[in-house]
Amino acid sequence: DxxxxxxxxxxxxxxxxxxxxxxxxxxxxxxPGYLADIVVLSADIEATAPEALHTVRPVTTICGGKVTYQA
Structure with missing residues (x-):
């Protein structure tokens, strides 16, 4: 609930x-035309079991169309 x-x-x-x-x-x-703020994750969170979500990590972060983090 x-x-x-x-x-x-x-x-x-x-x-x-x-x-x-x-x-x-x-x-x-x-x-198209929107700000490019995205995070690429190490696994598909829709296919990951809820109890294993803590193992998914960010691989790349893009803010305003620029890579700001890359593992």
Whole structure:
């Protein structure tokens, strides 16, 4: 009752986060013309068991279209 699904959690950090700061026209989606802020993970979090999610790590972070972290 008090929990989120994986898809709800991702939406909370992306689409809904952009909406909360009135930036839904520039952020929150991978879409032409939007800011390129993404994280590439070491595994597919949809295919990873919930109890193993703590093992997934960021591999690359891109902010504003520029690589800001790379493992």
């Amino acid at each position: 008090q929990s989120f699904s994986l898809h709800e959690a991702i939406a909370g950090y992306t689409v809904e986060g952009a909406y909360a700061e009135f930036m839904e026209h520039r952020k929150g989606r991978l879409k």
